[in-house]
Amino acid sequence: MSLIPSHIKSLRPYVPGRTIEEIKKEFNLDRVYKLASNENPLGPSPNAVKAMTECMSDVHRYQDVGAIELRTLIAQKYDLHIDNVAVGSGSEGIISYILRCFLQDDDELLSSAGTFIGFQVLAKSSGKKYVEVPMKKGYKFDLDAIYNAINPKTKIIYLCNPNNPTGTIFTKDEFEKFVDKVPEDVIVILDEAYFEFAQDKPEYPDSLHYRHDNVITLRTFSKVYGIAAVRIGYGFGQKDFIESIMKVKMPFEPSLPAQVGAIASLEDEAFLQKSLQINQEGHKFITDEFDKLGLNWIPSYANFVMIDFGDENKVADINESMLRDGIIIRPLKPFGLGHCLRITVGTEEENIAMLKSLKKFI
Ligand SMILES: Cc1ncc(COP(=O)(O)O)c(C=O)c1O
Numbered sequence: 001m002s003l004i005p006s007h008i009k010s011l012r013p014y015v016p017g018r019t020i021e022e023i024k025k026e027f028n029l030d031r032v033y034k035l036a037s038n039e040n041p042l043g044p045s046p047n048a049v050k051a052m053t054e055c056m057s058d059v060h061r062y063q064d065v066g067a068i069e070l071r072t073l074i075a076q077k078y079d080l081h082i083d084n085v086a087v088g089s090g091s092e093g094i095i096s097y098i099l100r101c102f103l104q105d106d107d108e109l110l111s112s113a114g115t116f117i118g119f120q121v122l123a124k125s126s127g128k129k130y131v132e133v134p135m136k137k138g139y140k141f142d143l144d145a146i147y148n149a150i151n152p153k154t155k156i157i158y159l160c161n162p163n164n165p166t167g168t169i170f171t172k173d174e175f176e177k178f179v180d181k182v183p184e185d186v187i188v189i190l191d192e193a194y195f196e197f198a199q200d201k202p203e204y205p206d207s208l209h210y211r212h213d214n215v216i217t218l219r220t221f222s223k224v225y226g227i228a229a230v231r232i233g234y235g236f237g238q239k240d241f242i243e244s245i246m247k248v249k250m251p252f253e254p255s256l257p258a259q260v261g262a263i264a265s266l267e268d269e270a271f272l273q274k275s276l277q278i279n280q281e282g283h284k285f286i287t288d289e290f291d292k293l294g295l296n297w298i299p300s301y302a303n304f305v306m307i308d309f310g311d312e313n314k315v316a317d318i319n320e321s322m323l324r325d326g327i328i329i330r331p332l333k334p335f336g337l338g339h340c341l342r343i344t345v346g347t348e349e350e351n352i353a354m355l356k357s358l359k360k361f362i
Contacts, residue, residue, distance in 0.1 A: 007127040014121045018328050032326040033353050035344040038164065038194070038304045040226030042278060042347070044261070045271035048227055051264035052257040063256035066246075070259050073266055074234055078208055083239040086246055087262075089253045091193055091220040091233030092118045097249045098216060099126045099156070101241075102187055107155035112141045116164045116191060117335050123158070139166035139298050139306065139337075143178040150186060157182065160191040161205070162198050165335050165342040167300025169198060172205040179212055187241075188215045193233075194302035196224040196272065197279060201301060213238045221258075223303065224275050225265040232258035279303045282345040289355050293362055304344045312338035318361050325357035 002009065017036030024032050071085040088094040099122055103109075108129040111119065123130040133149050136142035141163060150157070162169045170178075182188060190207045198204040207217040216237040222228035232254040235245070254262075265271070287305060290297045296308045309315050312333065318341065319331045330342040343354065 005127060007124065011121065011124055014118055015334050017330050020328070023323055023326065023328055027324055027326065029326040032328065033346060033350045034328045035346050035350060035354055036328040036330040037228070038223055038302070038344045039228050040224055040275050041345070041350060042226065042275055044226040045265050045268040047268045047271070048261045048264040051260040052230065055256050055260045059256055062252055063259060065251050067254065067259050070263050073263055077266060078236070080236060084236050084242055086235040086237070086242045087254055088233055088235070088249055089231040089258070090222060091191065091218040091235070092122070093231065093249070093253060094218055094233055094235045094245065095119060095122050095189065097245045098187070098189060099123070100248050101244045103128050103155060106153055108151070108153040109156045109158065110146060110149055110154050111158040112146060114139060114163070114166060114335060114337055115158070115160050119158050119160070119191070129153070138168060140168045141170050143170055143174050147178055147181060150183065154186050156187045156189060158189045158191065162194045162301040164193065164302065165304070165330070165332050165337065165340070166298055166306050167302045167304060168298060169204055169301045171203045175205040179210065179215065182214065184214050186214060188212070189218065190215055191218045193218065193220045193223055195219055196276065197303050198301040204301065208236065216241055221262045221265055224272060225262070226275070227258070227261045227265060230255065230258040230261050232262045278347065279345050282348065282351050286343070286345060286351050286355065293359065304342050306332070306340050306342045308340050310339050315339060315341050318358070321361045322357045325360070327354050327357045329354070
């Protein structure tokens with residue numbers, strides 16, 4: 001008899017994008033560009049680096065367990081009360097707290113196919129039934145199909161907007177129609193990890209513009225704010241939800257460097273704007289080039305673009321060929337989209353190198 005439950009045994013672990021060091025070693029390269037994990041190509045804000053470096057002499061002491069300064073700042077920025085703000089070790093950390101908090105007995109989880117793999121792994125590791133409905137045309141969430149799949153056991157619905165890895169969104173109209181009819185005893189996790197890249201588009205539904213007690217919004221410092229490796233994300237929700245999430249989380253998460261790094265990042269508006277601008281320019285540049293190459297790329301509201309090559313073997317070959325050139329991109333087989341590749345928008349230098357390598361193959 002095994003002591004390991006069958007749902008853990010059968011779990012396929014989260015496989016992240018390959019690291020720069022791994023690829024340097026494997027292909028004996030001096031220079032490697034990583035465009036695989038939707039990180040900020042500019043790095044962290046220099047102010048965040050300074051704040052994190054300075055806090056190092058204090059790491060022998062436990063930090064503020066309630067992360068009050070950071071949560072207050074986030075609440076002020078979004079015009080909320082601190083009781084509506086949770087923080088955790090990455091938004092993925094908060095997803096895990098939500099599952100720990102709210103799932104019981106034979107509760108089920110529901111989402112779309114072709115969405116964030118981190119959620120799929122956490123949902124499956126919960127040991128509860130996880131239902132996925134197919135996407136609709138254009139690699140978009142099919143909110144009608146998700147609504148129709150709700151049953152009396154459905155407890156948590158996960159939506160990702162913009163969606164990783166497709167870059168697509170559901171619109172204000174679609175979201176309003178959906179969220180107004182979802183039963184109040186079903187919790188909707190709205191993952192807005194790429195919110196900053198989409199927020200100015202009039203059709204994008206910023207979830208904070210709505211008042212629904214069963215919705216929890218998640219955002220992160222890992223993407224546009226550029227501090228993925230210190231692990232810090234945040235979430236918004238009704239007071240009782242946030243209180244419960246903060247009760248089950250590890251008491252001293254996020255770490256002191258994560259908290260001070262997040263505060264300095266939030267305060268560096270100039271860095272945020274520069275990052276968004278670099279992304280906008282890079283996005284236009286690479287998609288214009290994809291058009292010239294006749295590639296079937298999917299319009300994206302985030303800092304990455306998915307390309308549909310229609311063939312899993314071709315994707316594997318392109319990936320291998322680009323790795324040899326020192327370009328790490330993301331083949332999407334683990335996401336259930338084996339015929340597609342995802343490429344993060346980089347700096348001008350990275351984008352040029354990526355295109356040069358891609359063109360060679362095509
Ligand atoms: C949609 C989505 N949600 C969450 C995350 C994880 O973010 P964090 O680093 O805050 O855990 C990612 C990272 O790739 C993501 O794409």
